[in-house]
Amino acid sequence: MLGAIEAGGTKIICAIADENNVTEIIDEEIIETGDPTRNVEAIIQFFTAHPVQAIGVGSFGPIDVDRHSETYGYITNTPKSGWKNFDFLGALKKLAVPIYWTTDVNAAAFGEMAYGAARQTKNSVYLTVGTGVGGGVILNNEILPGKKHLEIGHISIARRSGDSFEGVCPYHDDCLEGLVSGPAIYKRTGIKGTEIGPEDAVWDTVAYYLAESCVNYALSFAPEVIVLGGGVMHQKQLFPFIRNYYLQVMNEYMSVADLESFIVHSELNNRAGIIGGLALAKKVLGGE
Ligand code: ADP
Ligand code: ZN
Numbered sequence: 175m176l177g178a179i180e181a182g183g184t185k186i187i188c189a190i191a192d193e194n195n196v197t198e199i200i201d202e203e204i205i206e207t208g209d210p211t212r213n214v215e216a217i218i219q220f221f222t223a224h225p226v227q228a229i230g231v232g233s234f235g236p237i238d239v240d241r242h243s244e245t246y247g248y249i250t251n252t253p254k255s256g257w258k259n260f261d262f263l264g265a266l267k268k269l270a271v272p273i274y275w276t277t278d279v280n281a282a283a284f285g286e287m288a289y290g291a292a293r294q295t296k297n298s299v300y301l302t303v304g305t306g307v308g309g310g311v312i313l314n315n316e317i318l319p320g321k322k323h324l325e326i327g328h329i330s331i332a333r334r335s336g337d338s339f340e341g342v343c344p345y346h347d348d349c350l351e352g353l354v355s356g357p358a359i360y361k362r363t364g365i366k367g368t369e370i371g372p373e374d375a376v377w378d379t380v381a382y383y384l385a386e387s388c389v390n391y392a393l394s395f396a397p398e399v400i401v402l403g404g405g406v407m408h409q410k411q412l413f414p415f416i417r418n419y420y421l422q423v424m425n426e427y428m429s430v431a432d433l434e435s436f437i438v439h440s441e442l443n444n445r446a447g448i449i450g451g452l453a454l455a456k457k458v459l460g461g462e
Contacts, residue, residue, distance in 0.1 A: 175200075176459070177226035177271075178451025179217060180278060181233040181262070183254065186213055188220040189448050193227075193459070196452045197289050210249075210256050214265040221269050230274040230454030232281025232447045233262060239276060239323050247275055274454035278447050280317045280324075282440075283310030284457075285450025286401045290441040295398035299391040300446070301326065302404035303384070307351035311395050318395070327351040329390055331383050350387050354380045356406055372411040381412045385419030388437055392428060403440025413437065 176196065180187040189202035201224055205216045221229070236252070238245045247263025263275050276284075283292075283300035292298035292312065301309035307327030311318040318324065328349045339362050341352030352358060359367045363376050370376060388400050402416075417433045430436040442449050 175224070175226045176452050176455040177221055177224070177229040178281075178448050178455055179229060179231045179233075179266075180281065180447040180451055181207070181231065182278060182447075183207060183234050186217065187448050188217055189452065190224045190226055191452045193456055196456055197449055199448070199452075202448070207254070210260045210262070210265075214262075217266065218268055226271060226455070228272045228274070228455040228459040229266070229269065230276075230281060230451035230456075230458065231263070231266065232276055232278040232451050232454075235277050235323065237262070237275075237277060237323065239319070240321055272458045274451075274458040276317060276454065277308075277310070277323045279308040280310035281448075281450035281454060282403070282442070282446035283312055283401075283450065284317055284453055285442050285446040285448075286403075286440060287312045287315065288453035289449055290446060291401045291438050292399050297395065297397045298399045298401060299326070299395055299397045300401045300403070300440070301387070301391075302440075302446075303354055303356075303402065303406040304404035305356055307355050307404075311391075311397070313395065326387075326391065327355075329387060331386050334379065334382055337379065350383060353383050354406065359406065367406055367409070372409065377409060377412055378415060380406070380409075381415035382419045384412065385416045386423055388416065388420050389423045392424070392430075396428075399435065400437050401440050402437065403443060403446060407439060410439070413439065 175190055176193050178189045184207055186205040189199045191199050203220045236250045238248045249257045249260045249262050252258050286292045286300050296315050298312045309326045330348050331350050342358045342361050343349045343352030356367050417437050
């Protein structure tokens with residue numbers, strides 16, 4: 175049996191699945207994110223009742239992923255009460271099983287690669303566009319590691335002429351998250367994304383900036399596929415516009431055989447993170 179933990183800002187999901195049927199979750203529990211010590215107690219209770227051989231953890235961040243760091247496994251700089259500098263991985267070690275530790279979006283990227291929209295490929299980029307924008311890069315079937323985890327939602331985006339929207343990122347005036355996240359769309363229009371019709375002009379702008387980001391990811395990582403997920407991407411009409419603007423911005427510099435299968439929607443949707451966690455548990459066990 176394998177376990178996964180997807181720790182988000184509002185809820186923590188614990189799940190188990192059979193090693194030979196990772197996408198079929200057998201049991202799961204949702205814990206409201208609150209006091210970290212109590213949350214960890216609830217997690218340990220779940221996995222005591224449902225013993226597993228390994229666990230994949232995808233956590234909200236920022237987190238320390240540097241194995242050589244003294245604070246490896248910590249949540250670092252979050253404004254979330256009680257979680258700042260919390261040794262999350264250390265607290266989970268009580269379970270005494272091998273644990274794969276990574277970000278929520280890296281776990282989702284791995285899930286899409288193992289069982290979702292990127293499963294035919296070795297190299298992919300996953301981006302989620304929701305309350306925030308973030309993602310992970312898979313190179314040769316592995317999460318691209320770094321001294322720190324990537325933050326591909328905060329890349330700089332060149333403004334379209336005439337767009338003076340101030341953005342919503344507190345750190346950057348012109349980053350992707352500041353321009354296309356759900357809160358950015360809300361700030362720009364005064365209407366929640368879920369309530370904006372598919373014909374609204376805002377989607378054209380969102381598609382253009384997402385296309386720019388896809389060009390940057392293509393040039394930086396040479397993926398076989400770019401998988402887009404998260405709440406905002408439920409606006410399926412965005413995809414043809416993103417692909418068209420992608421061609422325009424790329425301007426034939428780097429070609430792709432088939433754009434329709436290059437920029438695609440997430441297949442695992444909101445299950446990407448937890449299934450990715452299970453896939454990472456399998457990996458840590460040596461099964462894959
Ligand atoms: P989170 O990022 O919080 O984990 P989501 O990926 O669902 O969760 O993202 C939530 C954000 O996406 C909100 O800002 C919401 O307004 C926006 N959103 C959710 N569904 C849609 C939709 N169908 N169309 C446009 N925006 C949406
Ligand atoms: Zn930013």
